[in-house]
Amino acid sequence: MTFLLDHDVPLEIGRLIRREGYPAQRVVECLSATATDAEVLAHAKSQGWILVTCNRGDFLPLAKKIAPGGLVILIRRKTRQAECAKLLRLLRQAGEAGLRGNVNFA
Numbered sequence: 001m002t003f004l005l006d007h008d009v010p011l012e013i014g015r016l017i018r019r020e021g022y023p024a025q026r027v028v029e030c031l032s033a034t035a036t037d038a039e040v041l042a043h044a045k046s047q048g049w050i051l052v053t054c055n056r057g058d059f060l061p062l063a064k065k066i067a068p069g070g071l072v073i074l075i076r077r078k079t080r081q082a083e084c085a086k087l088l089r090l091l092r093q094a095g096e097a098g099l100r101g102n103v104n105f106a
Contacts, residue, residue: 001096003072004030004044006053012080013052013087020091025049037062045069050099052087063103071103 003017003024017024027040035043037058044051050070053059063071072090077083083106090106091099098104 001099002047002049004040004047004049004051006040006051006055008054009052009074010080010083012084013074016084016088017052017091020088022091038066041066041068041071044071060103068101068103070099070101072099073103073105075105 001022003022005014005017005024005026007027009026014024014026027035031040031043037055041051041059041062045066045068048069050072051059051068052072052074054074054076056073059071059073072087074083074087077086087106090104094104
């Protein structure tokens with residue numbers, strides 16, 4: 001299971017995902033900096049990757065048009081530790097089967 005991290009995802013989240021043993025790439029590493037949200041979602045789906053974003057306002061409506069291969073909406077919290085803890089809990093509870101093909105919130 002590989003994760004694609006949107007522009008707005010904090011670096012600590014990427015470190016956490018990698019520390020848990022999963023590959024993760026930032027959008028800027030594989031797409032143009034001007035890639036649209038639709039292009040980002042389509043790329044993640046075509047690669048079989050799980051997209052992680054904080055941009056729920058744009059990606060939730062998009063997910064209704066382009067069924068995602070997996071989408072995690074990261075809810076901003078008061079601290080990065082709280083964000084990491086929520087994502088870690090989701091990764092451990094949902095696993096690949098719960099993330100793939102679904103929209104999840106962490």
